Amino acid sequence: MWSLSKITDTIQNWLNQTFNPTWALIFEMLIVGVCVISLFAILGLILVLMERKVSAWMQIRLGPNRVGPKGMFQSLADTVKLLVKEGLTPGGADKLLFNLAPFVAMIVAMLLMAPIAFAKDFQMWDLNIGVLYVSAISSVSVIGILMAGWASNNKYSLLGAMRSGAQIVSYELSAGLSALAIVVLTGSLSVSDIIYSQADGWWIFKGHIPAIIAFVTFIIAVTAETNRAPFDLAEAESELTAGFHTEYSGMKFALFFLAEYVNVFIVCAIGATLFLGGWMPFHIGNWQGFNHVMDFIPSSIWFFGKTFFLIFVIMWFRWTFPRLRIDQLLNLEWKYLLPISMINLLLITAMAILKWHF
């Protein structure tokens, strides 16, 4: 059967036969880099268009419908517009930090791609602490935002960046605790182990109600972590103009924009991996026939289907809920999500020890 892992194996064998191992490794790295960058570009185009269409339909509008058939090339046209725009650096800004910040945001998003399994045996780096790696790297993204806000020499930007700092620091906790719930159930931090542990059913079904609570808190926390509405205080168009990227224009702005969407994709991929089984098809316990039928759908389609479903849910949040105030935001985290996820983690630990899960 056709599969992505076979293609990668063929390429690796061919490279190892043709070149010595060092060069083969360098070429593999180059190929992976090119793949990641093109995936970024495609994701940016697709997600921007998807966001605009989803938002339009949810607000009883039509959305982009002029460029290309049904407006399909709208985001391409936007990209061209952003490319030809001038990337202005304000006079009072810290030149180095100002120009570095979008790349920091982008590189963080790129690093997060490493442990994600896109299909069966199709993963850049299967490190044994995958979940820890993701939560560690994703907290670096706040540095890019703070850098942008500070270097802009603009009060709006600084306010937005500081809010974003408070937000990411607090919501990291409940996102981490919810991810930990699944780590406790699996007994491993490795992404591939977590996926293989869901071969007889996804954790959201196997883990009873505590797993569902963990899933909900995870989704809320990552929505806050990626600075999207209703937690978009860092950008808050109506109060801070655009928050930390007020002063950015042209391609530097586009990099922030792209980093946001790629971050959304990544957190949804992590959520799909932890709770919905990543690329693992929909399996029910020991129903061999049913499981076999489900295996015919390629694993990459399962992965992208689940990820895009979660992305849709996060967009649904964005276009339904009004923005929270900063005190409400911190109340929600420290008074509600954190206690709930702590008690939930305790329950899940008890469940894992007593083997109550399926």
Next chain:
Amino acid sequence: MFIVKYIKEVWGAVRSLLKGMRMTGYYFTHHKEIITQQYPDNKAILNLPERFKGEVVMPHNENNEHACTGCTACELACPNGTIKVITKFEIMPDGKKKKAIDKLVYHLELCTMCNLCIIACPTDAIKMAQTFEHSVFDRNQLTKILNNPGSKIREGVE
């Protein structure tokens, strides 16, 4: 008890959020609810809302008669001087002099479509039309005289 209140709060919040998501989810799946009108393309089937207000007009009947008595209620009601009523005195057949309008001048460029003149009019002589393609090259063309030349007041309107 504190914990009961806490759980009730969380439950209420989740319920109301789900209610909102149900609404937007309904709109997302039901595209017939879309209210956007793709204007120049749908000129033939343009569907304007009932309360849409475009400009003030004075309807005349087939005998070129209107219902305006020249009472200047609309001029007094207008918040920004859009309407000017210029009156004249007509000699009636029985020798009496009667007040009538010479011109009802309407400055479209000043009008905010607030509808106050329509409400103020005691004889329903003016109303709001649903035309909206008002752009012209010369602003003098926006100053309109609402009564037709040679028009008279309708019989029986006091």
